[in-house]
Amino acid sequence: MSDYARGDDKAFAIVYDAVAPRLEGYLRRHLRDRSLVEDIIQQTFMQMHDKRGSFAAGSQVLPWAFSIARNFMIDTLRKSKRESTADLTGGDRSPVEALLVSAVENAEQVVLAREASQRMISVFNGLTEHQRAAFELTEGDGMSQAEAAQVLGTTVTGVKMCRHKVYQKLRAVLHDSAENDPSGPPPARAAAAPFGGT
Amino acid sequence: MSLSPELREKILSAAHRAPAPTRAQAARARLWLFAAGIAGAIAIFLIGGGVRMTDRPPSLVALTSLGTAVFAGAGSYVLFTRRGRSALRRPTVWLLLAALAAVVGFLLLKYSLSTAYGRTDIWPERVGFRCLRLGILTGALPLFAALVSWRGTDPLTPVATGAAFGAGAGLGSAVLVDLWCPVAYLPHLLLGHVLPIVVLAVVGGLVGWRLLGLRKR
Numbered sequence: 054m055s056d057y058a059r060g061d062d063k064a065f066a067i068v069y070d071a072v073a074p075r076l077e078g079y080l081r082r083h084l085r086d087r088s089l090v091e092d093i094i095q096q097t098f099m100q101m102h103d104k105r106g107s108f109a110a111g112s113q114v115l116p117w118a119f120s121i122a123r124n125f126m127i128d129t130l131r132k133s134k135r136e137s138t139a140d141l142t143g144g145d146r147s148p149v150e151a152l153l154v155s156a157v158e159n160a161e162q163v164v165l166a167r168e169a170s171q172r173m174i175s176v177f178n179g180l181t182e183h184q185r186a187a188f189e190l191t192e193g194d195g196m197s198q199a200e201a202a203q204v205l206g207t208t209v210t211g212v213k214m215c216r217h218k219v220y221q222k223l224r225a226v227l228h229d230s231a232e233n234d235p236s237g238p239p240p241a242r243a244a245a246a247p248f249g250g251t
Numbered sequence: 252m253s254l255s256p257e258l259r260e261k262i263l264s265a266a267h268r269a270p271a272p273t274r275a276q277a278a279r280a281r282l283w284l285f286a287a288g289i290a291g292a293i294a295i296f297l298i299g300g301g302v303r304m305t306d307r308p309p310s311l312v313a314l315t316s317l318g319t320a321v322f323a324g325a326g327s328y329v330l331f332t333r334r335g336r337s338a339l340r341r342p343t344v345w346l347l348l349a350a351l352a353a354v355v356g357f358l359l360l361k362y363s364l365s366t367a368y369g370r371t372d373i374w375p376e377r378v379g380f381r382c383l384r385l386g387i388l389t390g391a392l393p394l395f396a397a398l399v400s401w402r403g404t405d406p407l408t409p410v411a412t413g414a415a416f417g418a419g420a421g422l423g424s425a426v427l428v429d430l431w432c433p434v435a436y437l438p439h440l441l442l443g444h445v446l447p448i449v450v451l452a453v454v455g456g457l458v459g460w461r462l463l464g465l466r467k468r
Binding site: 069124 | 265342
C-alpha cells in the first residue's frame with residue numbers, strides 16, 4: 054500500500070490480492086448475500102484508492118482496510134436489517150452448532166450439544182458490539198490484539214477486557230453444559246478449543 | 252466462496268480510470284490549505300488589533316504565548332502522529348483526553364503565570380466578549396482547513412478527532428488572543444480565552460462527525 058500511496062499504480066493489484074480474501078472472510082460471517090459482500094469490498098477498495106494520499110508510509114494496511122469495511126458493513130446492515138447474528142437463532146445451522154453437532158455420536162449428546170450451542174449463541178447475541186467484534190477479529194480473523202484495537206478504535210487493554218468478558222460468559226455456558234451432561238466432558242469443550250485460551 | 256475475478260477487474264479498472272492523489276500530492280494540498288487557514292487567522296488577528304503589549308512585562312507575554320504554543324505543538328504531535336504502525340489515529344479516549352487537556356492545561360498555565368506576575372486584577376469594562384469573538388474567528392479557519400484536509404479519512408473516531416482538531420485550533424487562537432489581551436481576571440479568562448477552545452472543540456466534533464467519517468449520516 055505504501056508503494057501505491059507513493060504513486061505506483063500497479064501495486065494496487067497486489068494490495069487487492071492480499072487484502073480482499075481476508076475481508077471476504079470477515080464480511081461473510083456477517084452477511085450471507087454474496088452481492089452485498091462484493092459491494093462492500095468494492096466500496097472499501099475504492100475508499101482505499103481515493104484516500105491513498107492519507108496512508109502513511111510503513112503503516113499496516115489490514116487494520117485500516119478492516120475498519121473501512123466495518124463501517125460500510127454497519128451502514129449496510131442498518132439499511133438492510135440483515136444481521137447474521139440474528140439469523141443464527143433460526144434457519145440454517147450456525148458454524149458453531151455444526152462444529153458441536155459433528156463432534157457427537159449419539160442422540161442425547163446431539164440434544165445436549167444443541168442446547169449448549171443455543172446457549173452460546175444467546176451469549177453471542179447478548180454481547181456488546183465491541184465485545185463481539187473484538188472476539189471475532191482476534192479469534193475468527195486471526196488478528197493480533199493490537200491490530201484488533203486499531204480496527205475498533207480502542208486500546209489493546211480494551212480488546213483484552215472484551216475478550217476476557219466473552220471467555221467468562223462462554224466458560225459459564227460450557228460449565229453448565231458439563232453439569233447437565235451425564236456422559237462426562239461435553240463436546241462443547243472440543244468446540245471451544247479452536248478459539249484458543251484467554 | 253471466493254471472490255470473482257470480475258470484481259477484481261472492476262475495482263482495478265475503476266481505480267485506474269479515476270486516479271486519486273498520491274501521498275505527496277495530498278500532503279502538498281493539505282499544506283496549502285493549512286497555510287491558507289493560518290494566514291486567514293493571522294489576517295483576522297491583525298485586523299482585530301494585532302499585538303497589544305499594554306503594560307504587561309514582555310516576559311509574561313512570552314511565557315504564556317510560547318507556553319501555549321508549545322502545549323499546542325505537543326498536542327498536535329500526539330494527534331497527527333500514528334499509533335505505532337497503524338494507519339489509523341489514536342483511540343477515542345486519547346483524543347478526547349487531548350481535547351480536555353488543552354482546555355485545562357491552557358487555563359492552568361495562563362492563570363498560574365498571571366498570578367505569579369500579580370496580574371489577575373478585575374477589569375470590569377472587559378467582560379470577555381471581544382476575546383471570545385476573536386478566539387472563535389481566528390480558530391475557525393485553521394479548524395476548517397484541518398477538517399477539509401482530512402475529510403473522509405477517519406473510519407473510527409470522527410467525532411473525537413474533530414473535537415481534538417477543534418481544541419488544537421482553539422489553543423492556536425488562544426496564543427493570538429493572549430498576544431492581544433492583557434486581562435487575566437479569572438471570569439474573563441474563562442469566557443474570553445477558554446470558552447473559544449471549548450466552542451471550537453464542540454464545533455470540531457460536530458462537523459468532524461459529518462466531514463471526517465465514512466458512514467452516511
